[in-house]
Amino acid sequence: MEEVKVVGFWASPYVYRVIWALKLKGVKFEYIEEDIFDKSDLLLQLNPVHKKVPVFIHGGKPIAESMVILEYIDEMWPQNPLLLPDDxxxxxxxxxxxxxxxxxxxxxxxxxxxxxxxxxxxxxxxxxxxxxxxxxxxxxxxxxxxxxxxxxxxxxxxxxxxxxxxxxxxxxxxxxxxxxxxxxxxxxxxxxxxxxxxxxxxxxxxxxxxxxxxxxxxxxxxx
CATH class of the missing domain: 1.20.1050.10 (Glutathione S-transferase Yfyf (Class Pi); Chain A, domain 2)
Known part of the structure; x- marks a missing residue:
C-alpha cells in the first residue's frame, strides 16, 4: 500500500475534513503538523499555488484543496462509507x-x-x-x-x-x-x-x- 500523509494545522477545519474522511474509510496515514504563520519549505513545495493546508500526499504525489482531496479519497478507497452517493x-x-x-x-x-x-x-x-x-x-x-x-x-x-x-x-x-x-x-x-x-x-x-x-x-x- 502506497504511503498516505496529511500536512495540516491543528485548528484548521479544512484539515479535519480530510482526517475525518480517512478515519471513516479506515485508511492509515501519517499526520505532519505545519506552522501556517511560518510556512515550511515542504508546504511551499507541495502547494506552491495557494500555499495552504491541507495537503494530501499519496504515493509521493501531493493534492491540495480539501474538497478535491475528499473526492479523491472516495474514489481511491471506494469501501463504505461512500462519501458521495451512487445516485x-x-x-x-x-x-x-x-x-x-x-x-x-x-x-x-x-x-x-x-x-x-x-x-x-x-x-x-x-x-x-x-x-x-x-x-x-x-x-x-x-x-x-x-x-x-x-x-x-x-x-x-x-x-x-x-x-x-x-x-x-x-x-x-x-x-x-x-x-x-x-x-x-x-x-x-x-x-x-x-x-x-x-x-x-x-x-x-x-x-x-x-x-x-x-x-x-x-x-x-x-x-
Missing part, C-alpha cells in the same frame, strides 16, 4: 450544498473580524446563510444525505467543530435551538459520530486561538 441526482445535490457552503464562507467568518455595525451586518449575513441550510438542505434527515454521514456533512463539519467557539470569541451567538432546530439536531448527530468525537481540537485551546485571531484582525488598519 447521480443525490451526488449533484451533495456537490451543490458543498459549493454553497464554500461560496457563503465569507459570511461565517466576517463577524469574527468586525465590530459594531459591520459585525451586526456580518451576523445577519451568516444567519441568512444558516437559514437557507435550515429550510432547504436537511429536512427531517439525520445527516445531509440521509441516515449516514457523507461528503456534505464533512464539508459543513466546521459548523459543529468551531461555530459556537467562534461566536464566544467574538461575543455573539448565531445559533439558537428555537430558530435553527434542524441544524442544531444535525450538529449533535454529527458530533456524536465516534470518528468526529475522537478527532477534534481541544475547545479551550481553540477559543484562545480564535480570540487571538480576532485581536489580530481588529488591530489591522482599515482602508
Amino acid at each position: 447521480p441526482n443525490e451526488r449533484a445535490t451533495s456537490r451543490f450544498w458543498t459549493k454553497f457552503g464554500d461560496d457563503e464562507r465569507k459570511h461565517f467568518f466576517g463577524f469574527l473580524r468586525k465590530t459594531g455595525e459591520e459585525q451586526e451586518k456580518a451576523i445577519k449575513d451568516a444567519q441568512n446563510s444558516l437559514k437557507i441550510l435550515e429550510e432547504n438542505a436537511l429536512g427531517e434527515k439525520k445527516f445531509f444525505g440521509g441516515n449516514n454521514i457523507g461528503m456534505t456533512d464533512l464539508a459543513f463539519g466546521w459548523l459543529a467543530l468551531c461555530l459556537e467557539v467562534m461566536g464566544e470569541a467574538a461575543g455573539v451567538k448565531l445559533l439558537e435551538h428555537n430558530s435553527f432546530p434542524r441544524l442544531m439536531a444535525w450538529i449533535e448527530n454529527f458530533k456524536n459520530v465516534a470518528v468526529i468525537k475522537e478527532n477534534r481540537p481541544d475547545q479551550h485551546r481553540l477559543l484562545g486561538y480564535l480570540k487571538g485571531l480576532r485581536e489580530m484582525y481588529l488591530s489591522l488598519p482599515t482602508s
